[in-house]
Amino acid sequence: GYYMMSDETQMASSLSQFGWSNLMNVQKGSWTPTTIVPGKNLWLETYRKVRAGLIFMENVKEIPNQRQTAELVERYKNEVRFLMAYYYSRMLEVYGPFPLVTSLVDVTESGDVLQKARTPYDEIVDYLDNEFMELSKVLPSSYDDVNVGRPTSGACLALRARMLMFAASPLFNGNEDFRDVVNKDGTPLFSQSKDNSKWERAAKAAKLVIDMPEYDLYKEYLDDGSIDALMSCINLFLTTPTNNKEIILAYPGKTNGLYEYHLLPRGSGWAGCISATQNVVDAFFMKNGLSIDAPGSGYVESGYSGADTYYDTKYLYGSSEKKAGLVTTAGTYNMYVNREPRFYANIRFHGEYCSFDDTKRTHNFLNEGKDGKPSHDSPIAGYQINKALNPSTRHGVAYPYKPGIIVRLAEMYLSYAEALNESSPAPTPDVYKYVNLIRERAGMPQYGTGKDSNGFDKIPLNGQDEVREAIYHERRVELCCENGLRYLDLRRWKKAEEVLNQPMYGMNFSGTKLSDDPNDDAAFFKRTQYIKRVYERKFYWYPIYQDQIDKDPTLVQAPFWDK
DSSP states (O other), X not given: OHHHHSSSEEOOGGGGGGTTHHHHHHHHTOOOTTSOSSSSOHHHHHHHHHHHHHHHHHHOOOBGGGTBOHHHHHHHHHHXXXXXXXXXXXXXXXXXXXXXXXXXXXXXTTXXXXXXXXXXXXXXXXXXXXXXXXXXXXXXXXXXXXXXXXXXHHHHHHHHHHHHHHHHSTTTSSOGGGTTOBOTTOOBSSOOSOOTHHHHHHHHHHHHHHTOTTOOOOOOBOTTSOBOHHHHHHHTTTSOGGGOTTEEEEEOSOOOSHHXXXXXXXXXXXXXXXXXXXXXXXXXXXXXXXXXXXXXXXXXXSSBOSSOEEOSSOOOOSSTTOOTTEEEOTTOBGGGTTBOHHHHHHEEETTSBOOSSSSOOBOOOSBTSTTSTTSSSSOTTSEEEOTTOOTTOOTTSOOOOOOEEXXXXXXXXXXXXXXXXXXXXXXXXXXHHHHHHHHHXXXXXXXXXXXXXXXXXXXXXXXXXXXXXXXXXXXXXXXXXXXXXXXXXXXXXXXXXXXXXXXXXXXOOSSOBOXXXXXXXXXXXXXEXXXXXXXXXXXXXXXXXHHHHHHOTTOOOOTTTTO
């Protein structure tokens, strides 16, 4: 649900009747401590899982004649400790301080915590930091194919790094909004002094992961040895963990198809009801590495391309003829021409070739079009998400395997660069190095001065503030529609009120009808507001459900929710 709570995606409000109403209410700002958000009770669910883990830890024993050795029991215990730490780290992201339960006597079978006040934020961070560090020393660094998805030392260190990035960020680090947030006995729940050493701690944590020999950015190459940026960015999400050194932690099973069902077009047999927003479309860079609003970007927001556009890539899905390297055909709306490779790997737009059936058609998101209205199984902002979808997928045929990536190395690169930039007054070479490695893989000019590794002129950045904005932008594009990271980033940067409390835009999805007029789609290609999101200061934290507060008089509600 996190990525539906950010500015990346949207679906039609008419889908509320199919179980999406809580999420829609969140977008409109109408949620309360009695609403289960964003569709599941994370509070109760976490404590139930932790209780199950504690019971397991207490009862598991070696059974030599069943091949359950003491060594295996020890590994199982460490894996359960990992799961409990992981569940708690997810709680920490959205609830902030919560009652830290480490003993069975503190939690009931139904998941209710017994008379235990919230634990201060930094105390939970230190506890989980220690758990992840200890476990990283005893869990294996990698597994064979059969055991993919089991926790490794790298997974421990990566989740620790993600948590410490949160702890160092403006929402948590010396945020004066929380100066009066205390338990009923007066214990402060948030530290009030901004501590720059938290950024140093986060930088070191990310670097620990980066330096592990097990991991590397996923890349595919052209025959001349240069990086095939587009195929790298597509296949990164379709390649098994065994052959993909970028994956640090992945869901091991084959995904169940709900992702495809909601993202692939109705005209090819799916529901296609989740839409990417114009806001995220605009975030992607041009091929020359510049933002669309930067001088010299070459961005055009009117008219249609006069010729086919080819990139250096083995990509075959630009047209039904499968011409290698063809990315956009003549007649493509100019807004979508000459964009960076990640744009095509992540976004599908009206008029783009549709590779998901055998009719050799293009996507049609117009009103009464094959993939458009009036059905609510259509993208309300006029775009669909392409990330982690196999371009040869067919309806009714078993989905090709793809890993469900929970953490990957690119996030660690960008986190390291950000933490390093915040912890030193002037950007150090490593700040540029790790952002540039991401941009190099994406086939774009790098930041700095002089020429980059591909012979492009580097794009200069001046000082800490410009570098910070560049890192924020890179995270938005590289990690878009992934694990809700955009929503979590906007919160930890304390930018959610600014970014999410405003209109969301798309193409003019409703105001166009199919006709014999070939220019009919001109009315579609017009920026149109389709929702005004509401985000108040209290929404930075999930409220504790009222029934929990009623049961436990020691619990205090999340900041600003009880006003």
